[in-house]
Amino acid sequence: MPPITPDDLRADTDFIDRLTQLRRDIHAHPETAFEEVRTSDIVATRLEAMGIEIHRGLGGTGVVGTLRGKRPGQRAIALRADMDALFITEETGKPYASTVPGKMHACGHDGHTTMLLGAAEKLAADPDFAGTVQFIFQPAEEGLGGARVMIEDGLFDLFPVDAVYGVHNAPKEPLGQVQTRVGPYMCAGDTWEVIFEGTGGHGAMPHNATDPTIPAAQFIASLAQIISRKVPSNDPAVVSVGHIGAGDYNSPNIIPSRVVVRGTARSYRPEVRDILEQSIGAFAEGCAQPHGVSARLIYTRRYPPLVNAAEEVARAVQAAGATVGADLVDAEAPLVGGSEDFSFMLEKVPGAYVMIGNGDGPDAAFVHTPRFDFNDDLIPIGVAYWMNVVAAELSA
Ligand SMILES: [Zn+2]
Ligand SMILES: [Zn+2]
Structure with missing residues (x-):
């Protein structure tokens, strides 16, 4: 299977337009920790429409979608996105700005949810891989540990996987530049x-x-x-x-x-x-x-500290290189002085967390600030990265 590039996806303008509209719709309707009811409904409805088996209720609003490849394989991997917003009053002035007073998607989880749904759609249309992909949409990354709650509710007992992957946008970093590292990454x-x-x-x-x-x-x-x-x-x-x-x-x-x-x-x-x-x-x-x-x-x-596993980082780096070119991949990125509840998943299953640059233009703002906005140009890059992770993991 040849790698998917962002340009391959951009050529499907209908696909990219629909995802951009979806991202902006989620952005306009932010929901904070464990109250992601509308977002969770959108995710579940779309996965079902793609013919993906869904399971709801883990962590309250969490959704897991299961997609089996058309080729036989025992290996299973999980791809994870977070869905929650923050208690911040938006000041972007964008036409699709938050319609909920005091809440906004200031960390880009609207984009993370959209990118994973995009990858699910493409993979479901042609599941040309060997094994199983679990799509995890989790609540409450911001402070309340939705990942931990999903695990306590049986996430990896119901959906056992050999590896788990996570993505976060990297604010004020060049668009599409991928950063990760083996071992401890976030504190x-x-x-x-x-x-x-x-x-x-x-x-x-x-x-x-x-x-x-x-x-x-x-x-x-x-x-x-x-x-x-x-x-x-x-x-x-x-x-x-x-x-x-x-x-x-x-x-x-x-x-x-x-x-x-x-x-x-x-x-x-x-x-x-x-x-x-x-x-x-x-x-x-x-x-x-x-x-x-x-x-x-x-x-x-x-x-807990977020600790990446060597083998999975190697696969993530391979997928990132196929997506944006090796020159835009930093596999020895510096430590990040923040926390992320994907660390709970990495305590249970080996995996890799990467950050992908959200763009460093003059309007770029840091996450958790009122002017931050997820960059829609990142959508095809993130979708391609997810598809290439599946190719790197389940191509046997
Ligand atoms: Zn955040
Ligand atoms: Zn975040």
């Missing part, structure tokens, strides 16, 4: 909270209070030492404070009895993640103890 994103509790009192007589503000301040200042002295020097990691809460704004003369410090912890390896959790607790305790103040850590593991 674990955890949140933590330390509650310092002691006794407060009159600000003029601090000796009568244990004063949790002092250990809290020492703790915040000590956080940088976790990175510089506990984490191995060749491992990137970040600990940041995002919230400090104590006392009453109207009472600067009263020492509070309780200080809450909240933050985020980012790491790329499970071992480093353990170091961060353990050290944040130990440093808080070490600062609090001499003052007779208690320190309690609540550490919440949210998204």
Whole structure:
């Protein structure tokens, strides 16, 4: 089977026009985590119309489509798209801008859903491959871990696969440029909270209070030492404070009895993640103890680090090269300092996550900002990439 190029797909102008309209329709009707009812209906209806077997309900609004190749094969792979939008007020001024106040597709998941539906349509029309493709449309990538919920609902028990692939647009990167890497790619994103509790009192007589503000301040200042002295020097990691809460704004003369410090912890390896959790607790305790103040850590593991498997990255790179040319493929991309719940899928099944440039023109905006818009010129590139992944995986 020769590779599919974006130009092959662009030649089918009706196909590209329909996908562009679909992308803009989803864009105009953004739905946030676990409420992707309309989007999920569109996905399910279209898959069914293509003759693809569908399963609904995993993760609430999740949809899985199953397509068997016309040639015999035992191998099965999954291709995944996310469907959810964000709580942001859109400022693109586009004719198809969000019609829902306070919500918008500011991460391009409208485009991800469209590209995978496009690939499903082409593959269903001529399933010239050996094995099975599972199309996964997942809810709630943004913060609430829809991928994890689909897995807990039995995703990989009901639809066992040998490999799983994910795509995200790369904002402000040259159109169609593919980036990926073997091993850790994106970081674990955890949140933590330390509650310092002691006794407060009159600000003029601090000796009568244990004063949790002092250990809290020492703790915040000590956080940088976790990175510089506990984490191995060749491992990137970040600990940041995002919230400090104590006392009453109207009472600067009263020492509070309780200080809450909240933050985020980012790491790329499970071992480093353990170091961060353990050290944040130990440093808080070490600062609090001499003052007779208690320190309690609540550490919440949210998204694990996203770790790509070597074999699947090789296939993804092969598919990307066939799609955009090897010159536009960077297989040793730098680490990305963000999190992505596709990492839950990669914990269960080997796979590869790639980013494809959304364009770097003057209007290009970063994801999660009010002026971001998925680039429709990326649609044929993404569809071709998906088709070439299937060719690379299931050509036997
Ligand atoms: Zn996002
Ligand atoms: Zn996203």
